[in-house]
Amino acid sequence: MDTPHVLIIEDDQWFSSLMKKTLEREKFGVTTASNTIEGMDEINARVPDVIILDFFMPGPNALVLLHELQSYSDTANTPVVLCTNSAADIPKDALSAYGITSVLDKTTMHPDDIVAAVRRVL
């Protein structure tokens, strides 16, 4: 099997960098985007195996990307791990409508939790 490819869409450059290093250490291929628009460009270039998605970012928020993903057959089933400071404020049942089953709370997660979350949804 090819190395699973993870796309991190996260506006905090340093948070993104930490997640990237952790995933690369576990032999995942990783690309990053700092907002939803950049993320869409990356997905257009190559559909990732998993997307790690922040909720609030400059420009359109995560919902816009989730709508887009569901609009195309080649991305509709791409697993998404939501990774946000606002995890406690977002209704889980609303997220499940977008196929999101994994939500990480940035305020309580351990760095290695991102690896476990990606493996869980693959």
Added chain:
Amino acid sequence: MEGSKQQTNRLEGAVPTAPSFVTAAHELKAPLALVRQLALHLESREIEQRELHEIAHRITLTSERALRLTTDITKSARLEDSLFSLEPLNPIVLCQEVVDEMKPLYAAHGRTIVMTSRTRSLLALANRDLLRRILLNFADNALHYSGEGPVRVTASLRDGGAYIRIGVRDYGPALPSTMRKNVGERSTAVHSRPESSGLGIYIARQFADAMHATIGATSHRDGATFYVDIGTSSQLRLL
């Protein structure tokens, strides 16, 4: 389609809409969560000396950023009990100090902030601490939203020398027109950008009010300028 709208509305209901204790807590979550992650990385594995220094530096800068916000919040809460003296000051010198103070944070993010005003002989009437905090706030906001290109701080005389406008120009997402209008209005919820709680701009506006200045924003095709308009010193007008 209707189902999608309902999903969107349900989620957007979770977003804070006005400055409050909840908003302040929300704003502080991001830097605190980042500091925690950086510290956990230091704890969890052996890392090279170079990376150790980099992470420690990021912890320092992120903590300072959070502390700036907490200081602004507490100062903002006590504004009505305080008197703020206005003094003649050179805004160019103050802007340069703000640029110098923010440079390490910008550099650590691979970005730059520069002072680009040509005029040297400006004299404003303002409270030095409040004006400095407004500019730090704008510069911090610009760092978060800037893409390519340096953030530019400018100061210029306006309206025939009646006031001085100090602007911080970024190259991030443009401002929606309604939000641009709301930046300087007291009675409406203030948002700098759609994903922002608007707390920073709310505080900047309070500081501006306390020294009889006004703040506003101009949208550009490729970003925005947040500005503060301050009165000129009569010492300048007599020259």
